[in-house]
Amino acid sequence: MKNKQAPTQVERLMREDDFIISKTDLKGRITYCNRIFIEFSGYTEHELLGAQHNIVRHPDMPRGVFKFMWDVLGQQKECFAYVKNMAQDGSFYWVLANVTPSLDAQNKAEGYFSVRRKPSRGAVSTMSDVYRLMLDEERRAGPKDACAASLALMTGLLNQKETSYEKFILSL
Ligand SMILES: Cc1cc2nc3c(=O)[nH]c(=O)nc-3n(C[C@H](O)[C@H](O)[C@H](O)COP(=O)(O)O)c2cc1C
Numbered sequence: 001m002k003n004k005q006a007p008t009q010v011e012r013l014m015r016e017d018d019f020i021i022s023k024t025d026l027k028g029r030i031t032y033c034n035r036i037f038i039e040f041s042g043y044t045e046h047e048l049l050g051a052q053h054n055i056v057r058h059p060d061m062p063r064g065v066f067k068f069m070w071d072v073l074g075q076q077k078e079c080f081a082y083v084k085n086m087a088q089d090g091s092f093y094w095v096l097a098n099v100t101p102s103l104d105a106q107n108k109a110e111g112y113f114s115v116r117r118k119p120s121r122g123a124v125s126t127m128s129d130v131y132r133l134m135l136d137e138e139r140r141a142g143p144k145d146a147c148a149a150s151l152a153l154m155t156g157l158l159n160q161k162e163t164s165y166e167k168f169i170l171s172l
Contacts (some may be wrong), residue, residue: 005090007059012040012093014118020095023102024112031111032099042088058086062134064150068165069099073112076101080169084118087119094124123172130157 012021020040033048039053041048041056048055051053061084072079085093095116101109104171119127134150141149158168 003084005016005088006039007086007092008090010089012087012091014040014093014095014116016118018118020116022048022053024053024114026106026109026111028112030055040087040093041085050059056085056087058084058092059130060084060092060131060135062131062146062150064134064138064147064154065131066139067147068151068154073099073101073109073138074111076103076107080166082169082172083116084128084131094119094127121172126172131156133157 018036020037021032021034022030022037025031030051030053030099031047033045038045038048043051043055065081065083069079069081078098079097080099083095083097085095087093089134096119097116099112099114102113103109104110135152136154137150138146154165158165160167164172
């Protein structure tokens, strides 16, 4: 595995018709990725297959977002999320992800599937602000209470706007 780079200010922009696709097992280990995933992540297919999906995690992403996502998936529901990812060279790329459980014949989750599209600039700008607030809250709360604190902040923002998480995300 190549050494993990420090994040840089270089942004990679998705094209209108790009789909970045990956599948994981139940533990979040990558079992499939498409050509565009490989291109944006900057890793080789060999490095990606079997790796934990946090291989593209960006430090600007609040932990609470992933806790929320895993909780939704655990209820066998799909989850939409704006995610800032980090490529192997430290550059970043924003995506709008739709993550769904893949169900077996008995309707039990056997893995997860994520399809990512190019987000609008307005959505990226809004979510950068929300995630910055959530991250500040996580730092204030400390590691043990980070997710609870940032998710409480997110719930507060949604209540202020009198909307739900999914409605808000899909309205951006
Ligand atoms: C199908 C699927 C796709 C995922 N895609 C991403 C992704 O693009 N970027 C990311 O940072 N985490 C993604 N995750 C979440 C990671 O598994 C992990 O929870 C997250 O990166 C936080 O990692 P950490 O708790 O080790 O910091 C995905 C998870 C699943 C199940």
